[in-house]
Amino acid sequence: MSDPEINILSAEREGEYRIRLCFDDGSRQTIDFLPFVSQSRHPDIRAFLDPGRFSGYRVV
Numbered sequence: 561m562s563d564p565e566i567n568i569l570s571a572e573r574e575g576e577y578r579i580r581l582c583f584d585d586g587s588r589q590t591i592d593f594l595p596f597v598s599q600s601r602h603p604d605i606r607a608f609l610d611p612g613r614f615s616g617y618r619v620v
């Protein structure tokens with residue numbers, strides 16, 4: 561049996577590195593991306609430590 565697909569309906573910034581996600585199953589979750597971005601060694605990910613760049617996120 562496979563897990564049901566859950567899609568992101570919207571994403572709103574909630575603070576410098578936090579994004580609140582709303583899903584089509586009615587659930588919501590706020591994710592703090594700072595630990596991921598700041599601990600990454602990859603320069604393309606670390607570039608998002610710039611708040612201006614991080615705020616340009618998009619959900620596709």
